[in-house]
Amino acid sequence: MVKKCYTFELKNDLSELEQLCQNCEDIGRSINVSDKSIFEMNLALDELFTNIISYGFNDHREHIIKISITVDGDQLEMRIEDDGIPFNPLESKTPDFQCGIEECKIGGLGIHLIKKLMDDLQYQRVADKNVLVLKRKLRNAD
Amino acid sequence: MEIIEEKQDTVSVFRLNGRLDSSTSQGFEEKVFGAILDGSKNMVIDFKDIDYISSAGLRVILKATKALHREKGQIMLCSMQDYVKEVFEIAGFDTFLPIVGSMDEALKSF
Numbered sequence: 344m345v346k347k348c349y350t351f352e353l354k355n356d357l358s359e360l361e362q363l364c365q366n367c368e369d370i371g372r373s374i375n376v377s378d379k380s381i382f383e384m385n386l387a388l389d390e391l392f393t394n395i396i397s398y399g400f401n402d403h404r405e406h407i408i409k410i411s412i413t414v415d416g417d418q419l420e421m422r423i424e425d426d427g428i429p430f431n432p433l434e435s436k437t438p439d440f441q442c443g444i445e446e447c448k449i450g451g452l453g454i455h456l457i458k459k460l461m462d463d464l465q466y467q468r469v470a471d472k473n474v475l476v477l478k479r480k481l482r483n484a485d
Numbered sequence: 486m487e488i489i490e491e492k493q494d495t496v497s498v499f500r501l502n503g504r505l506d507s508s509t510s511q512g513f514e515e516k517v518f519g520a521i522l523d524g525s526k527n528m529v530i531d532f533k534d535i536d537y538i539s540s541a542g543l544r545v546i547l548k549a550t551k552a553l554h555r556e557k558g559q560i561m562l563c564s565m566q567d568y569v570k571e572v573f574e575i576a577g578f579d580t581f582l583p584i585v586g587s588m589d590e591a592l593k594s595f
Binding site: 357358360361364378379382385386389390393397452453455456459460 | 508568575
């Protein structure tokens with residue numbers, strides 16, 4: 344299978360989630376993965392995108408978040424890049440949900456989901472940008 | 486996302502349609518907490534026509550569950566599609582949230 348790479352940009356506005364969904368569907372179809380994989384790609388990128396626009400900017404100006412999705416053989420790689428304040432979401436605490444409803448804390452849930460959906464996550468601060476790379480091996484069922 | 490709110494006896498029923506994410510969860514939260522403020526203690530959320538949920542949606546469900554517990558009430562979630570249910574499972578929410586197959590089952594539990 345040849346290596347395929349798709350890149351798109353979103354503005355720092357929650358209304359862009361619709362575009363993210365559409366792009367995930369289009370790209371997922373063209374790389375021929377299951378609806379479940381498309382759902383999970385969308386969910387992982389949604390969580391990161393929402394995190395970035397909730398905590399990444401404090402200047403009330405428009406910013407661009409760049410996303411690329413690459414498939415090389417059975418390896419799926421998603422890269423998300425923003426020019427917000429330095430923030431490594433992987434350092435956030437994993438929530439503990441085994442503790443009963445009242446004690447159950449809400450923070451860190453999005454990152455928890457991403458960690459479960461992906462095989463590998465890496466954060467780098469490069470040239471004043473936050474770069475997160477998510478990797479997942481595509482299995483037959485994907 | 487579309488939200489249809491109705492009452493079945495004393496139970497507040499919310500039928501959702503679309504995607505429950507960070508751009509739609511706030512509107513949903515306002516409706517749910519509006520009902521709790523109006524005295525609703527028992528609630529069913531119908532997920533039949535929800536084809537996507539993110540942590541923003543899970544958060545609203547968790548907040549509502551906590552609020553209803555304090556009122557000695559109960560929340561039931563029903564008719565989830567597989568992918569959506571899986572998000573609840575990955576988050577570990579299925580261990581303390583009652584998720585049932587159908588609206589009938591949900592309503593019978595009160």
